[in-house]
Amino acid sequence: MNFELERVVIEQEFRSSALTRRVLAGLPASVTVEYVDDGRAATRPDPQAADPFATGKRRLVLMRRRSPFVMACPAGGGEFACCGYQVMALASNCPMDCSYCFLQEYVANNPAFQIYANYTQAFDELAALTRRASGNHLRVGTGEWADSLAWDKLTGLSLELVDFFSRQQTLLLEFKTKTDEIENLLRIDPKGQVLVSWSLSPAAVYRASEHRSAPPAARIAAARRLCEAGYRIAFHLDPVIAYEQAQRDYLALLDELFATIDPRRIAFISLGGLRMTPALRTIARRRFPADPMLAGEEVLAPDGRYRTFVPLRAALLATLVQHIRARRADLLTYLCMESATMSERVLGAPAARAATLGARLASG
């Protein structure tokens, strides 16, 4: 993945860490490097910039994370049918620039890339989480506030993560990505404890909205290689965008996926309709005024987000689930950030409890 970094800021305490050495070794000579005691100020937006979010993506801060690394997925809770996902924050923001990405709003006040150099503390938190879970299987992902693999050529963190998780009995690591950056992963044996998942969209969405990401075919090809290397693999059709030709294109995408990868080798497929808060929608449309995917038939839904009106969204999601099940009836599917009613309508059965679904997703 090509970065457009101009500046790297490193907190002094990590000046001689192995992570810092790897990052510095991978940077182009044109990137300036500076050391500071506290990197937080360097994560802030540039108020003079025409597009502070994009400008933030030219700055990388290697810093201490000052809050917990591991927590329950913020999309969980009573509002939506929940999959029991645990998130591990090792980085913040993403070098890709998808027009619909929630990070445009979520990290608007600190848009610089952050990589947390004290990441080994996450392993202690995971050990505590395992003890609290009393033998229940948990799925822990690094792809909530950053793409899991976008930085991996630079940081090499995947090697340490896979090593840690390969020694766990009840924890499954999920790398979630839109890249095909899998070279590090191919060097190590995950011993069944690592799953790599790809967000997949039809080519039309990729071309219009998923800037700097790998093409869908490259993502599928990377998935196949990792599957053959012993990784569990999964896919997220998320966001599903209900543009005029969406049904045709998403079905063709699934056909392409199943033609490349045996559906029996896929751990699960999640689906979720496009959703945007009013603030995110405003930001996204200002940054990407020519993206037709942002001008769909979304209306303000009861949860305060813009979503495709219900009959269209439900019908499209149900059609995709039927298509998946026609290829493999027991392939695990679930909806992300949709109500329990929508889950039942689309999946044909009441939504499972978060803990139950979470354990199924984690244990395969």
Added chain:
Amino acid sequence: MNSESGAEGVIRAYARDHHIPAPALERWLAMDEADALAVLELAHALGLRTGQLLAALELLGDIALRQGTGVGAVMRQPELRALLEASGSRPSRASAYLLRLTELRYPRLHQMRERLTAALKQIKLPRGVTVVLPHDLSSDELLIRLSPRTPAEFDRQLEALREQANELKRLIAALGGSDEF
């Protein structure tokens, strides 16, 4: 647009007089000159109030983006030209124009709402029973309201609902995406 004294100047003057917010003016001025002037002509022809003009700018821009064309091309569509040139008061023509723009902006939502509204009209229910589709079909909840004034009326309303239960269930299923109508 590059002439402060030409088209741009005229539009800026209009925007100043009508308190058009800067972001909307920016979008307006970003159009081709002919398209921008066509919007101005629309505003004059229909006597658009500020809120209506802002809605028109947004709807026209979105329709053009969705159709892969320009705002001027959208405005030249025969049905919109006909609305512009129709008889009637300017406020009623402005309302009709904006309503049609909204339908063009959300074509499948419009079609679905028309189908569901037609299906709802076919369901015979007594006075005091109201069935309301969700606003913008943004939820899958069908609101059914009973307003009985006497116990006997309440019984009649319940009975009527029971008689129409299958039709109402079809409506609820259609709201949830099934191809009922």
